[in-house]
Amino acid sequence: MTAVTVLDATALNRATLARQxxxxxxxxxxxxxxxxxxxxxxxxxxxxxxxxxxxxxxxxxxxxxxxxxxxxxxxxxxxxxxxxxxxxxxxxxxxxxxxxxxxxxxxxxxxxxxxxxxxxxxxxxxxxxxxxxxxxxxxxxxxxxxxxxxxxxxxxxxxxxxxxxxxxxxxxxxxxxxxxxxxxxxxxxxxxGRDVDPLPADADDPVGQRLVRRYLAAHGPAAPADLRAWCGLAGLPAAVKAVREELVSFRDARGRELLDLPDAPRPDPDTPAPVRFLPAFDNAILGYRDRGRIIDDAHLGLSVAGHRAVLVDGRVAATWTVREERLRVSPLRPLSPAEREAVHAEGRELAAFLDAGMEDVPVE
Structure with missing residues (x-):
């Protein structure tokens, strides 16, 4: 019996970042x-x-x-x-x-x-x-x-x-x-200028099959429950079953089965992850039922309340907002000097994109 590879939260994080x-x-x-x-x-x-x-x-x-x-x-x-x-x-x-x-x-x-x-x-x-x-x-x-x-x-x-x-x-x-x-x-x-495609009367759900493949390309490896959380559709078991033989299988640290496209990127967990600023309600966070690969349980409420997130080493480590014509960053955990400088540098780039007049980015 072939052992199933276990992907820890860091491995899943790097896969998500690569797909996203x-x-x-x-x-x-x-x-x-x-x-x-x-x-x-x-x-x-x-x-x-x-x-x-x-x-x-x-x-x-x-x-x-x-x-x-x-x-x-x-x-x-x-x-x-x-x-x-x-x-x-x-x-x-x-x-x-x-x-x-x-x-x-x-x-x-x-x-x-x-x-x-x-x-x-x-x-x-x-x-x-x-x-x-x-x-x-x-x-x-x-x-x-x-x-x-x-x-x-x-x-x-x-x-x-x-x-x-x-x-x-x-x-x-x-x-x-x-x-x-x-x-x-x-x-x-x-x-x-084109009609909406009719829903095929096919028990294998070909539209659902395409959704499964597309979701995994952008979010995998993931469980069927993650797919449901992303799209809101409950009736996808037939589609998952129909494409399962095309897919590879893993387990997460909790023992859940995760499915994925065989040739999709799954970077080494040690791959460096740059600081990234995410908008409100970004699907890199919301596109899963189990969001532990990218955000700590203590901060889950931020992701559904419309707070904008800052990823540090691939995980939500701060929020950001624009107040009084200044981009401000509020850390959710202590940041090292190197992390603060990386957040500040990426924040300056985003500030220039949003408004060339915003040069200083306080990391509060």
Missing amino acids: RLLARADISVPEAVAHLCGLQAQEPQEPFVGLWSRLARFDPAELDAALTGRAVVRTHLMRRTVHLVTADDALAWRSRHDAMLRQRATSAYRRELAGIDLDELAAAGRAVMADARARTMAELVAGVEDRWPGRPRRALGELLIAGLVPMAQLPPRGLWRVRAGVRNLPLATWL
Whole structure:
């Protein structure tokens, strides 16, 4: 019987950093990076710029702006019912596979307020309102349907339509560099000029199989529970089973089975990890159920509360923010002099990227 290799937290950390392009900045295009990462969480519109700056060599915000306005990438509700920045191809290919989850999560949030509403009828009404191909705010969309469901909370109707029932894109200028703009919605198919891919009636779940492979390429080695935590989909066992023979298997220090692509990078645990500044809600942290490979249990709440993280030796060791036009770093543990200098140096680079006037970076 062949012994299964055990990967400790450091080995998993270095694999994650390599997959996430956080060991060395990659010389690839913005759409290529967004595709490889399986999207970036983007409910805070400016955060993906920091996420890409930390991962790409010579990142220019104009490239992401061009990808958004050129419809190569799109902002839409997808994994975990959160707004993600994904490629147009992935948005169209993955949306139907996420439909049931999106609908369930949207309805569970407003179960009492929406009781008795036929969801298919509501979806049809929403599509009819949007049939003129005019972008609308959530309030404008609700105004077009609320007469049919008088007395229902407008926010419940709007969030169900936009985040659960009708595949929507959030249009630029929202999400452009240094632009503050409200959400204007248009059906994905209208904005991208192609219909959302239908969900194949196949018990082996081919869309799910592709999700498994893509997730492992960006996040592996990982357990099926980590995959579920990343995408929010519970019904992936058939997909995992179908691709299992393609994969290699490991164990973590707790004995959990971890799956991975055979040729994916798994660097030596002694590989140096540079300081990296992560945006709020980065999937390098949130893309797992067990986040111990990158963040200590004591700090788990920071990752879901929107705090921006600083990685030191590959792990969350500080948070950062911009206050009073200064980038400030707050360590979560004592930093050595060398670590403080590395944090300060990378912070100066980020400060220059965010605002050329921010030269000093206090490490408090």
